[in-house]
């Protein structure tokens with residue numbers, strides 16, 4: 022399972038990269054705004070900075086909602102660095118743009134996916150990644166993890182190469198459950214990634230080992 026970090030915060034990206042387990046980064050316009058990154062040039066420079074920090078895929082989202090605009094923006098983003106994955110919304114023109122980019126060998130991430138039908142369309146359009154937002158489904162009392170299971174079944178039935186990128190991950194149980202269900206990738210905050218490290222018995226055990234070591238010295 023690949024681990025992506027879902028942030029535009031360079032310090033957090035550095036920290037996850039230093040852990041040695043990071044496979045990529047996802048961003049979106051809200052995450053950029055949260056870091057105070059606004060304006061086209063600043064956003065472009067920020068993507069370049071992220072690509073320098075990590076080795077893997079970096080999702081960069083288009084703002085246009087029409088086919089021509091998405092193609093223009095996506096081509097400019099893809100030209101920044103081979104690590105860039107063009108992130109497209111799950112709307113009619115987004116599906117068309119996904120087909121356009123996939124036929125040109127440019128990586129895509131179809132975002133804002135909330136149903137199995139949407140995921141099926143993304144795969145048919147040749148998406149590299151499909152991003153079901155499991156946390157936002159949970160927020161409206163729907164089973165986000167069930168969507169991962171449904172997409173896994175559909176993709177396996179037909180051998181679709183599109184990777185399931187579980188997005189809107191909020192906590193460690195989301196990560197573990199996505200891994201059990203066979204999600205190819207998860208993207209989440211640093212807190213959820215680092216949360217995987219923690220177990221009280223590890224802390225208690227380590228404290229005892231160190232105390233016993235001191236007794237003998």
Ligand code: E4P
Nearest residue numbers: 027047048049157188189190
């Ligand atoms: C995915 O690519 C999105 O950036 C993200 O996971 C959305 O998460 P949120 O629901 O926590 O905003």
